[in-house]
Amino acid sequence: MERQAVQRAKEAFLSGRTRPVEFRLQQLHALQKMITEKETEISTALKQDINRSQYDTPLLELIGIENEIKLAIEKLADWAAPRHVERNLLTISDEVYIQPEPLGVVLIIGAWNYPWALTLLPLVGAIAAGNAAVVKPSELSEYSSLLLRALLPRYLDKDLYPVVTGGASETQELLRIRFDHVFYTGSSSVGKVVMEAAARHLTPVTLELGGKSPCYIDKDCDIRVACRRITWGKFVNCGQTCIAPDYILCEPCIQGRVVECIRHTLLEFYGADPKCSPDYGRIINQRHFNRIMSLMEGYTPVVGGQSDSSQRYIAPTVLKDVPPHSRLMQEEIFGPLLPIVAVSDMDDAINFINEREKPLALYIFCSDKKAIKRFIEETTSGGVTVNDVMMHYTLSSLPFGGVGQSGMGRYHGKHTFDQLSHQRACLVRSLGMESVNLSRYPPQDRRRARRARMALKSSLIDMSKRTLIWAIVATIIGCGLFIALLVILLIAAGLNCTCWYWRGFYNYW
Amino acid sequence: MSREQLAVQRARKSFHTGKTKPLEHRIHQLRSLLRFVHERQKEIADAVKKDLGKSEYATELFETIGLEGEINLALENLAEWAAPRPVEKNLLTILDEVYIQPEPLGVVLIIGAWNYPWAVTLQPLIGAIAAGNAAVIKPSEISSHSAKLMEELLPQYLDKDLYPVVTGGVSETQELLKQRFDHIFYTGNSTVGKLVMEAAARHLTPVTLELGGKSPCYIDKDCDITVACRRITWGKFVNVGQTCIAPDYILCEASIQSRVVEEIKKCIKEFYTDNPKTFEDYGRMVNQRHLKRVVALMEGSTIAVGGEVDESQCYIAPTVLKDVTGESKLMQEEIFGPLLPIITVSGVDEAIEFINDREKPLVIYVFADNNKLIKRVIAETSSGALLANDCLVHFTVSALPFGGVGNSGMGCYHGRHSFDRLSHLRSCLIKQLKMEGVNSMRYPPHTAKKMSWARFFLLKQFNVSRMRHLALLAMLAGLAAFVVQRFLR
Numbered sequence: 002m003e004r005q006a007v008q009r010a011k012e013a014f015l016s017g018r019t020r021p022v023e024f025r026l027q028q029l030h031a032l033q034k035m036i037t038e039k040e041t042e043i044s045t046a047l048k049q050d051i052n053r054s055q056y057d058t059p060l061l062e063l064i065g066i067e068n069e070i071k072l073a074i075e076k077l078a079d080w081a082a083p084r085h086v087e088r089n090l091l092t093i094s095d096e097v098y099i100q101p102e103p104l105g106v107v108l109i110i111g112a113w114n115y116p117w118a119l120t121l122l123p124l125v126g127a128i129a130a131g132n133a134a135v136v137k138p139s140e141l142s143e144y145s146s147l148l149l150r151a152l153l154p155r156y157l158d159k160d161l162y163p164v165v166t167g168g169a170s171e172t173q174e175l176l177r178i179r180f181d182h183v184f185y186t187g188s189s190s191v192g193k194v195v196m197e198a199a200a201r202h203l204t205p206v207t208l209e210l211g212g213k214s215p216c217y218i219d220k221d222c223d224i225r226v227a228c229r230r231i232t233w234g235k236f237v238n239c240g241q242t243c244i245a246p247d248y249i250l251c252e253p254c255i256q257g258r259v260v261e262c263i264r265h266t267l268l269e270f271y272g273a274d275p276k277c278s279p280d281y282g283r284i285i286n287q288r289h290f291n292r293i294m295s296l297m298e299g300y301t302p303v304v305g306g307q308s309d310s311s312q313r314y315i316a317p318t319v320l321k322d323v324p325p326h327s328r329l330m331q332e333e334i335f336g337p338l339l340p341i342v343a344v345s346d347m348d349d350a351i352n353f354i355n356e357r358e359k360p361l362a363l364y365i366f367c368s369d370k371k372a373i374k375r376f377i378e379e380t381t382s383g384g385v386t387v388n389d390v391m392m393h394y395t396l397s398s399l400p401f402g403g404v405g406q407s408g409m410g411r412y413h414g415k416h417t418f419d420q421l422s423h424q425r426a427c428l429v430r431s432l433g434m435e436s437v438n439l440s441r442y443p444p445q446d447r448r449r450a451r452r453a454r455m456a457l458k459s460s461l462i463d464m465s466k467r468t469l470i471w472a473i474v475a476t477i478i479g480c481g482l483f484i485a486l487l488v489i490l491l492i493a494a495g496l497n498c499t500c501w502y503w504r505g506f507y508n509y510w
Numbered sequence: 511m512s513r514e515q516l517a518v519q520r521a522r523k524s525f526h527t528g529k530t531k532p533l534e535h536r537i538h539q540l541r542s543l544l545r546f547v548h549e550r551q552k553e554i555a556d557a558v559k560k561d562l563g564k565s566e567y568a569t570e571l572f573e574t575i576g577l578e579g580e581i582n583l584a585l586e587n588l589a590e591w592a593a594p595r596p597v598e599k600n601l602l603t604i605l606d607e608v609y610i611q612p613e614p615l616g617v618v619l620i621i622g623a624w625n626y627p628w629a630v631t632l633q634p635l636i637g638a639i640a641a642g643n644a645a646v647i648k649p650s651e652i653s654s655h656s657a658k659l660m661e662e663l664l665p666q667y668l669d670k671d672l673y674p675v676v677t678g679g680v681s682e683t684q685e686l687l688k689q690r691f692d693h694i695f696y697t698g699n700s701t702v703g704k705l706v707m708e709a710a711a712r713h714l715t716p717v718t719l720e721l722g723g724k725s726p727c728y729i730d731k732d733c734d735i736t737v738a739c740r741r742i743t744w745g746k747f748v749n750v751g752q753t754c755i756a757p758d759y760i761l762c763e764a765s766i767q768s769r770v771v772e773e774i775k776k777c778i779k780e781f782y783t784d785n786p787k788t789f790e791d792y793g794r795m796v797n798q799r800h801l802k803r804v805v806a807l808m809e810g811s812t813i814a815v816g817g818e819v820d821e822s823q824c825y826i827a828p829t830v831l832k833d834v835t836g837e838s839k840l841m842q843e844e845i846f847g848p849l850l851p852i853i854t855v856s857g858v859d860e861a862i863e864f865i866n867d868r869e870k871p872l873v874i875y876v877f878a879d880n881n882k883l884i885k886r887v888i889a890e891t892s893s894g895a896l897l898a899n900d901c902l903v904h905f906t907v908s909a910l911p912f913g914g915v916g917n918s919g920m921g922c923y924h925g926r927h928s929f930d931r932l933s934h935l936r937s938c939l940i941k942q943l944k945m946e947g948v949n950s951m952r953y954p955p956h957t958a959k960k961m962s963w964a965r966f967f968l969l970k971q972f973n974v975s976r977m978r979h980l981a982l983l984a985m986l987a988g989l990a991a992f993v994v995q996r997f998l999r
Contacts, residue, residue, distance in 0.1 A: 055956075091903065405714070408714075443789075
């Protein structure tokens with residue numbers, strides 16, 4: 002069944018109907034309609050999947066998707082147009098540009114924690130780039146994936162963008178088929194399997210994986226505000242966010258204050274009993290619930306710690322003085338447990354982070370600009386947000402992606418379009434001016450070699466329209482100023498000069 | 511511990527000391543590499559002559575000039591490439607620092623090829639050094655003299671620990687591929703490309719694969735066939751056809767086939783004399799295995815020009831075959847030799863269909879005077895690159911990304927693209943701990959009122975740059991009004 006869907010998508014792509022920009026815009030408009038019209042249904046599905054509050058759905062998923070669609074619609078003509086590049090002396094009279102082209106059929110494997118955003122954001126880029134796309138939502142977010150399967154064909158082209166639901170075996174079947182790009186969001190272990198499968202067909206991949214995103218709090222910053230922002234980022238979606246601050250690093254002297262501020266903020270956000278708060282989520286399924294509970298084994302939390310297996314509820318929990326070798330620090334938590342690891346100072350924190358795998362995000366809370374710059378320079382991660390959490394995700398001009406174990410490739414905004422396009426180099430010469438080429442043909446001798454050398458060694462000249470216009474405008478303004486200066490000097494030197502000129506003229510005649 | 515493991519470990523340790531971070535270090539290494547190319551020109555040319563029978567001029571033209579150009583470009587632009595790149599902000603981040611910071615990846619593995627042993631191995635190295643990485647260089651063992659020379663000389667110019675050269679054959683390469691790298695840059699064929707990517711998948715290592723394929727060359731009947739054939743002949747027989755972007759086969763209409771054959775025959779004579787075997791500027795096949803492979807491809811097809819073979823010298827004459835069909839042996843694999851098949855098609859439609867029935871090639875060549883036809887081929891086909899009315903030269907424009915698509919590869923390089931490919935472009939958002947009030951709309955407990963504020967701020971209705979332009983315009987208008995009022999009463 003999967004093979005049929007992919008085959009249909011391939012044939013639909015080869016018919017060429019995704020090529021015109023108008024078609025892609027029409028599909029994007031339809032997708033936008035779906036998001037605005039079906040918001041209630043989407044919210045209901047998310048509540049059933051993961052107990053997402055009705056306000057968190059637009060805030061965390063739908064507004065982001067709408068913005069991406071709007072950006073794509075606004076800029077598509079721009080993105081899909083040929084991009085002229087700098088030429089060298091040899092190609093100065095030729096057309097030299099990069100033409101973005103669709104890749105073909107893209108496989109999008111979504112995740113369950115933000116089932117709409119993580120599946121539809123890549124889809125927006127795939128549509129914009131002119132590809133067909135097979136969408137495989139995660140089976141763990143069951144209601145959302147069934148809803149997506151019901152809704153998408155009603156708004157988008159059924160053949161070009163099929164939704165294939167199913168579990169591990171359906172995904173494996175899909176991965177055996179040849180695609181032109183595979184876009185996977187999920188864990189590193191499955192990421193390896195996806196890349197290995199893609200390697201068999203030489204298919205490029207984008208892997209948005211995870212990791213343990215550290216969060217360093219400097220002792221000389223505004224701890225109250227820092228903890229407020231960290232608390233929000235950590236416990237939103239019950240900690241099941243790929244860029245959630247996984248653990249805190251801070252000096253022992255402020256550890257107590259940090260715990261107090263977080264406790265205070267939790268009270269403000271979710272009340273005395275978060276189980277009753279409509280804004281606090283649940284763990285996606287029993288397996289993950291058990292996994293997270295076992296991470297806590299042997300440690301006494303200073304905040305929270307309560308749980309209710311029947312509801313898959315785990316209270317917002319903070320643990321302090323967590324040793325680096327504990328189980329909590331061995332895998333990505335992906336749950337509402339916030340360990341605090343004590344470090345002696347900023348250098349110790351930097352070493353701690355560098356000893357581990359490169360994370361998807363890095364958070365630094367500090368008021369000292371120099372210290373911030375040093376921290377960024379001496380570490381690496383997919384992205385960095387300083388003095389807040391997760392916000393680099395919301396700016397579509399910033400490429401969102403990981404490095405090392407946290408992933409490869411990036412997306413959001415124009416980056417999705419570029420990632421899912423082929424940037425084809427085009428050089429259009431003419432059959433004239435053959436004499437220029439003589440120096441490259443055999444038989445070679447010293448003279449020809451020298452001429453060839455000179456031609457090839459010339460530097461790049463930027464003939465793009467913008468530079469040309471600026472050059473012309475600058476020349477005109479420069480000449481204008483020069484003439485104005487001359488006139489002023491002449492007038493200042495006394496009108497005699499001009500009179501002399503005219504007198505001479507009259508005398509001549 | 512094996513030799514390969516040691517080399518990688520030393521490179522990683524050296525990278526972790528942080529010495530590649532400062533731009534001065536990278537510039538110093540690049541300058542040393544430039545010195546190497548200048549000072550050792552003769553030794554390099556000798557090694558290439560022993561490997562491929564290439565003349566000294568050809569080595570200069572096709573290998574070292576390109577390298578020099580790339581190094582100079584990197585030296586000139588490094589500060590700009592490595593600097594933070596500010597990006598467009600939105601209303602929520604208007605007071606923040608938002609930029610992309612290019613960073614080194616770590617240790618890069620560069621696996622070179624044998625057809626241009628210096629260009630194809632050292633060009634990625636330039637990008638790796640410029641981006642601040644360490645690099646393990648594995649030149650191809652098939653071009654053994656060049657590999658040996660590289661192993662001997664490169665450590666005399668570059669940092670021994672950061673940029674080790676590891677020579678060897680298949681087993682050494684497999685041993686290397688078991689190690690963990692931060693990027694693998696492979697140039698070669700698709701079969702091995704799959705193995706490289708599979709090995710990389712085990713460590714989640716990103717890859718750049720510069721592979722090959724059959725690059726078609728379409729000649730339109732209404733173009734200047736003399737000039738077209740000249741350029742094609744040059745492009746095809748340079749390095750005896752052992753170029754990844756050589757025009758693999760010709761597609762043209764039956765009416766011009768004999769003319770094309772005549773013109774190519776004339777050009778071969780002009781370039782390589784009546785006896786290319788004795789001519790200095792005509793090279794040799796790299797080894798017996800490839801010679802036998804290429805000779806076997808000729809089976810079943812009609813030779814129109816050339817066809818002579820001398821196994822003892824690894825020599826195959828420049829050969830043109832006509833009336834070849836899609837099923838012939840010649841059309842089953844990338845030729846990578848001096849055999850130029852001509853396939854007749856009824857017109858550009860059939861040519862496009864023929865090309866699209868096959869794997870996406872590394873480059874498509876179109877020879878036509880008609881601009882509309884060229885644009886049509888661009889729109890209806892796909893390939894790594896497209897070059898109209900010439901061969902190979904798109905390789906020299908470093909502003910163009912050089913790479914394949916589909917079976918011809920993934921990723922691209924040259925110029926700034928090498929730097930970006932071998933860097934991690936890290937998103938940085940630097941906010942302040944003030945203005946916490948703005949954030950209250952995102953915090954629970956959620957209310958309908960907070961939600962409406964959130965929608966107002968987050969839904970992209972404000973185009974920040976347009977607002978700035980409007981503000982500037984308003985200010986100028988106000989100033990103008992003031993001036994008019996005050997001075998021009």
